[in-house]
Structures are given as C-alpha cells and as structure tokens.
Amino acid sequence: MVSLKEVIEKLSVETISTMTSLERPVAGGYASDLLSCAMKGAKKDWIWVTLQSHVNVVAVASLVGLAGVIITEGNRPDPETLARAESEGVVLMVTPRSTFSIVGDLTSLGIKGDEGG
Amino acid sequence: MKKEIITVSPDTSMAQLKEVLRLNRISGVPVLEGGLLVGVISIEDLLKALVEGEAQTPVRKRMTTRPITVRQDESVVEAVKKFAQYKVGRLLVVDDQGHLAGILTGGDITRGLLEAISLNYHAEEISRYRARHIFEDIVSDQTSLILRYRVKGKDFKSGGTASSKLKRALNRLGASPEVVRRVAISAYEAEMNLIIHADDGGEIVAEILPETIRLTVTDEGPGIPDVERAMSPGFSTAPNWIRELGFGAGMGLSNIKKCADSMSLESKVSVGTVLEIIISMHPDLGEGPISAK
Numbered sequence: 117m118v119s120l121k122e123v124i125e126k127l128s129v130e131t132i133s134t135m136t137s138l139e140r141p142v143a144g145g146y147a148s149d150l151l152s153c154a155m156k157g158a159k160k161d162w163i164w165v166t167l168q169s170h171v172n173v174v175a176v177a178s179l180v181g182l183a184g185v186i187i188t189e190g191n192r193p194d195p196e197t198l199a200r201a202e203s204e205g206v207v208l209m210v211t212p213r214s215t216f217s218i219v220g221d222l223t224s225l226g227i228k229g230d231e232g233g
Numbered sequence: 234m235k236k237e238i239i240t241v242s243p244d245t246s247m248a249q250l251k252e253v254l255r256l257n258r259i260s261g262v263p264v265l266e267g268g269l270l271v272g273v274i275s276i277e278d279l280l281k282a283l284v285e286g287e288a289q290t291p292v293r294k295r296m297t298t299r300p301i302t303v304r305q306d307e308s309v310v311e312a313v314k315k316f317a318q319y320k321v322g323r324l325l326v327v328d329d330q331g332h333l334a335g336i337l338t339g340g341d342i343t344r345g346l347l348e349a350i351s352l353n354y355h356a357e358e359i360s361r362y363r364a365r366h367i368f369e370d371i372v373s374d375q376t377s378l379i380l381r382y383r384v385k386g387k388d389f390k391s392g393g394t395a396s397s398k399l400k401r402a403l404n405r406l407g408a409s410p411e412v413v414r415r416v417a418i419s420a421y422e423a424e425m426n427l428i429i430h431a432d433d434g435g436e437i438v439a440e441i442l443p444e445t446i447r448l449t450v451t452d453e454g455p456g457i458p459d460v461e462r463a464m465s466p467g468f469s470t471a472p473n474w475i476r477e478l479g480f481g482a483g484m485g486l487s488n489i490k491k492c493a494d495s496m497s498l499e500s501k502v503s504v505g506t507v508l509e510i511i512i513s514m515h516p517d518l519g520e521g522p523i524s525a526k
Contacts, residue, residue, distance in 0.1 A: 149479050151482070152482045155421060156418065156484065174393075176393070179397060179400060
C-alpha cells in the first residue's frame with residue numbers, strides 16, 4: 117500500500133502539521149468540498165482532497181480517522197486550525213494545484229476511491 | 234545514566250590501566266584529577282601505547298583531553314544530538330562545576346524512552362480497563378452511563394468538539410470501531426445542525442447502555458416545518474455563507490439515518506426539535522434499517 121511519505125514526495129505537497137507517522141499507509145482517497153459528504157464518503161486511513169481550509173476540516177478528519185488531508189488551490193488554514201490539527205494529530209498538507217490534478221496523481225499512485233454501488 | 238563510575242587518575246600508568254580495563258571488562262574510563270574531569274582514555278589508546286612500548290607512561294600523556302560531555306541539567310534531546318554529531322557510544326555527564334556525575338550510553342536513552350512509552354500505554358490501558366468494566370462493576374437492574382454535551386449556536390470554531398469527546402469516550406469503553414464510527418458521524422451531523430440552525434445551540438445527551446447507545450439531541454431552535462422534506466438528501470435551508478464553508482449540503486439527516494439502527498425526529502416550528510438516534514453496540518445483530526417517525 118502507498119504510504120503517506122510517498123504521497124508527499126510524489127505529489128510535492130507541502131506538509132504544514134507534524135507528521136506523526138510518515139509510514140502510515142493510505143488506504144484510499146476521497147474528494148469533495150462538502151463536509152457531510154466527506155464524513156460519509158471518506159473512510160478510516162483514507163486521504164481527503166478539498167479546497168476547504170477551516171477548522172471543521174480538522175474535526176471531520178479526526179472523527180473519520182483520516183490518514184491526511186490535502187488542501188488545494190493555495191488555500192491555507194489559519195493558525196487556530198493548525199493548532200487544532202496538532203492537538204488532534206491530524207496531518208494537513210497544502211498545494212497550489214487543483215483538486216482535479218491532485219486526484220489524478222493519487223490515482224496513478226494506485227490509490228483508489230469508493231467504486232460505488 | 235550510570236552513576237557508579239570507575240575512573241583513573243592522570244598519574245596511573247598504562248600498565249595499571251590495562252588491569253583496570255581487564256578486571257572491570259570495560260573499554261575506556263574517564264580520567265579525574267581532584268574530582269574534576271580532565272580527560273578520557275580508551276582501550277585503543279592503551280593498545281597503541283603498548284605497541285610503542287610505553288607501558289609505564291602515565292595516562293596523562295595518552296588520554297584525550299577534551300572528552301565529549303553533556304551537562305546533567307541539559308535535556309535528553311541535547312544528549313541524543315551529541316550522540317549523532319560525534320558518533321560516540323557514551324557521553325560523560327558533568328555538573329556545572331565540571332565534576333563527573335555519570336556516564337550516559339545510547340542504551341540508557343533507549344531504555345528511558347521505552348519506559349516512558351510503556352508508562353503512557355499503561356495509563357491508557359488502566360483507563361480503558363476501568364471504563365470497560367463499569368457495567369460489570371456497578372450493579373443495578375439497568376446501568377447506563379449518561380454523557381451530556383452542550384453545543385453553542387453559531388460557534389463554528391468549536392464544531393466537532395462534542396463529537397470528538399464522545400468518540401474518545403466510546404473508544405475507552407471498548408465499543409467496536411464500526412459502532413464508534415457510526416456514533417461519531419451521527420453526533421457530528423447533529424452537532425453541526427445545532428450550530429447552524431439553533432441560535433441558542435442545544436444539547437447532545439448520549440445514554441450508553443451495555444447493548445445500545447441512545448443519542449438525544451434537543452434544541453429550542455426554529456423547528457422544522459416539513460420533517461419528511463428535511464430528511465430527503467440534498468434538501469437544505471442553510472444560508473449561502475454556510476454552504477460556502479462546505480456545510481448545508483443537505484446530507485446531515487440522511488447521513489444520520491444511514492448510521493442509526495433507528496432514528497426519530499420530532500419538531501415544532503418556533504418551539505424546537507428533538508432528534509433521537511439509537512445505535513446498537515453489536516451492529517450485526519441490529520434491527521436493520523431504520524424507521525423515521
């Protein structure tokens with residue numbers, strides 16, 4: 117399985133919170149800017165791609181037990197959000213690229229999403 | 234660190250040093266003069282001296298005079314840095330007057346960290362053990378644990394706080410990951426509904442029984458005119474600025490419905506809303522899908 121470290125290196129995303137475990141496997145991927153959808157669609161140990169950068173992103177990531185969140189299109193969380201991410205042990209990454217292009221790269225790394233059905 | 238240390242004086246001969254190292258089965262010793270650390274001498278120094286026929290030379294002439302030290306009030310992190318920087322197997326620990334206080338090895342640090350980790354682990358284990366046995370230890374005809382969480386209206390920054398606390402509590406109580414996931418999602422959606430819609434917020438009460446968890450979410454908010462419609466996926470009354478934050482997708486109640494074994498929603502316009510969610514502790518034995526009143 118692809119590790120968080122490989123994702124960070126291959127996609128050149130910037131890490132902005134403490135990497136508690138670089139070797140953590142990324143079991144799947146999900147993309148949406150709607151928090152309720154992420155809550156329902158993302159699974160434990162998955163990676164979530166979104167352009168939302170406010171503090172509730174951390175709450176969702178922590179409740180679902182995500183491996184990490186990639187925040188796209190140059191959005192950056194405020195210090196309060198970062199502090200919350202640290203205290204909840206949530207891994208946040210940022211990139212200037214779009215959600216579409218990040219998801220494309222994640223897919224070519226072999227990370228899959230829910231196939232539906 | 235080790236505090237009982239074998240040392241030699243600068244006037245010890247290399248031949249005597251050989252006996253000290255041999256008898257104690259060690260590979261080097263600190264050199265002390267008047268209690269102060271003046272150097273360190275190793276088995277390598279000894280071998281070179283012997284090869285050169287200098288068995289009677291005093292240690293003073295052969296020792297390394299600036300041994301790598303760490304002050305006893307420095308942090309372990311500093312010590313780890315020095316191990317990495319100088320690639321040494323041991324560090325001499327000195328007090329602020331330069332007196333030798335002990336010897337620190339890489340093994341000491343590893344052992345210390347392992348102890349700290351195991352203490353932490355042990356503390357969490359005890360919390361879990363106590364929590365898991367609450368239903369066995371406290372006997373009544375029906376024991377339940379009630380957890381109340383106050384949720385403030387319009388306080389987006391705190392969104393998810395109550396659900397996170399509830400999630401942690403259930404983990405400690407030993408609920409299965411699937412049950413914890415369902416409760417966490419339901420509680421989060423309900424919590425966000427209170428924040429978004431009820432100006433004065435509301436309360437989430439989790440009643441934990443051995444077999445089920447009942448969440449009762451109450452508010453004195455605006456009420457829901459058409460409950461049926463509110464339950465349908467995609468329907469939302471959230472204003473635009475809230476939608477821009479990624480809330481108000483109209484998925485909250487239907488998410489809860491998917492997670493719950495049963496759910497009921499009662500609401501009166503301008504009086505308030507009561508949402509009750511029941512989730513079985515054993516999802517496989519659950520009553521199956523969902524009835525909404």
